[in-house]
Amino acid sequence: MRYEDPWYDALASGWGESDGAGTPAEAAVPAARTETDGAGDRARDVYVEVQRSEAFQEVRGRYRGFVVPGVTAFLLWYFGYVVTATTAPGFMARPVAGAVNVAMVAGLGQFLTTFLLTWAYARHARLRRDRAALELRWDTQELTRGARGGAS
Template sequence: MDEHDGGGAVRLGVADPWTEALAVGPWEERSGPSPDPEPAAAARRECDRTAVYRQVQAGEAFQEVRRRYRRFAFPAVGACLVWYLLYVTAAIMAPGLMGRPVAGAVNVAMLAALAQFTTTFLLTWAYARHAGQCRDQAALELRWDTQERVR
């Protein structure tokens, strides 16, 4: 219930590992000294930032986070694509099989379609679990380190 409905505002949230991360962008005010009015100094700072990000990208920690992502994402996407193409191919090439009744009005095609939805939800759950266990902490530490080096 919102304030305009007569109740108090309810704060909703999700456990986000990035919530407490240090981040400064052009939309936020920075604490500390005011920006240097000299354009050359600003260009040097931007070049230094670019060098830091390139070093981080070439570093082992960043590459490990990417490897962990790829080891999960590529096989999972490949398996889901194969499963989907199998379903579509069976619907086109074997209409007799797909139309075979299983229980009452439910046939093999309906079960396979429901299995597609189930697969999607299972993949989403597995991706979130894998990210939370294998990548989020390493990526957050890498981000904190990068932000400290850029400042």
């Protein structure tokens, strides 16, 4: 019995690497797996069915609900810093405390917000998406295993 992971993408493995004989990896990349019987069609139908399911849409909605505003806010903050640094150097040079100026505080704020956003993303994923996504994956595995008739 051979186990085939439906999450494996043969075309992505080894891309850009040599096969050891100097041949570019593009020539060494294996062809995508194909099914000759109806089980492949059924497996594809399972994935389409799961993608259209309410549970999948909820997981995607939760993901987008966090990522889109988070990325938007961070990019606005980042580009705001860059634009302010280039258009208002006098403001950025204004001292805050001793030799520390506005530019230094804002630059350190960039690092701080990167770490805070990473922490918030990981927490959001753990609390609101991971369990549902894992359940979807297990359900999909069971459905595709059943679609193949248990033989591989």
